[in-house]
Amino acid sequence: MHLLTVGLNHTTAPVALREKVAFPADQIGQAVTAARAWFGSSNAASRSDEAAILSTCNRTELYAASDLPNGVDAAIDSTAQFLAHYHKLSYDDLRPHLYTLPQDNAVRHAFRVASGLDSMVLGEAQILGQMKDAVRHAEAVGGLGTYLHQLFQRTFAVAKEVRSTTEIGAHSVSMAAAAVRMSERIFDSVAGQHVLFIGAGEMIELCATHFAAQNPKSLTVANRTLERAELLAHRFNGQAIRLADLPNQLGKFDIIVSSTASSLPIIGLGMVERAVKARRHKPMFMLDLAVPRDIENEIGRLDDVFLYTVDDLGSVVQTGMENRQAAVAQAEAIIETRVQSFMHWVDNRAVVPLIQDLHEASEAMRLLELERARKMLAKGEDIDAVLEALSKGIAAKFLHGPQQALHNAQGDERARLAALLPQLFRTRR
16 A cells, blocks of 8 residues: 655745646545546556545645555556646646655655644644645545545644644744735735725634734625625624625725635736726735635736735745744654654554454364364263364464475575574474
């Protein structure tokens, strides 16, 4: 069984490519099913392929456990081919941006991601919830088997251990806080600005919390479902509008932060051009945290619009790195120990079929000799003689295979068996 992770993130691919490889939340289940079918088509004899997909604004990753017969390299290539095929992308264009991690490297990566060590924001906690969502989606469609189930259970345990025993998140600057800092590059203070949030998910909630703390002039939430927008806006004494109202309302806002699950842009060039004109060219700060993007890229070319994407937050959130190096080293040490423990479990799983065969064979021998002993007792033979015959019969059958192997072996093979058999049967030498 080959464990592997294939994916791309904010360090290997720009947002323009990441949005093409992203999986909408409502499609992850069918994508997991498609991935398992893809493995199955490559290996008709396989019945144990497992898959899970993690897709966020910063990464898309496919975790898999597959028994493809041509080895882990074939499994990795098949996974990369699946991502290109599913998203209708050129494999040659996508492949240079993918990281391909087999076996213990895949395990180490999962542990680091969940612990916040592989995030744009070092130590951020949101990724752990996103990974748990990915596992739930995979489990719902039968994507998890023995290996991935165990991998993710240990992943969550490692993340908990890292966060509870180190200060990995103590100095982190969240993306929401970074968004406030970035807006202050355009406006001296958030306090005098009208702020609009598009979407009502976890990221928008975090951003709204940070912006609300700066006492903006007004705070508005726009969402496809008005009830959800009202629920979030009420927490911050704000207002709610429908997405359909954006064309007429956009010009009222100085700061716009968007993060939805839409597969197509919500804000187009024409809409913003009209808003800028209505504002008489007063600056507008726009931050698009969505992947795929909510705001058309061409909008960034307008003179009075300052458009940023999730990738632009990188330089802001890297501040204070020196304060976190000790915590990183401690977290990495914990992870390395847990990786070795998991790989030991994987190695033990590899001999399970052999152990099962040994149990079945020994049970067959035992039952055969037991039946023979019962027949002897039924004939009235002495019980001590029956027990003697029973014990000798079991011992003879158990030793027959090893003795035959030793007699038939030659040269180096006989020497290896001669060294191994005393360990197996604890003989005196």
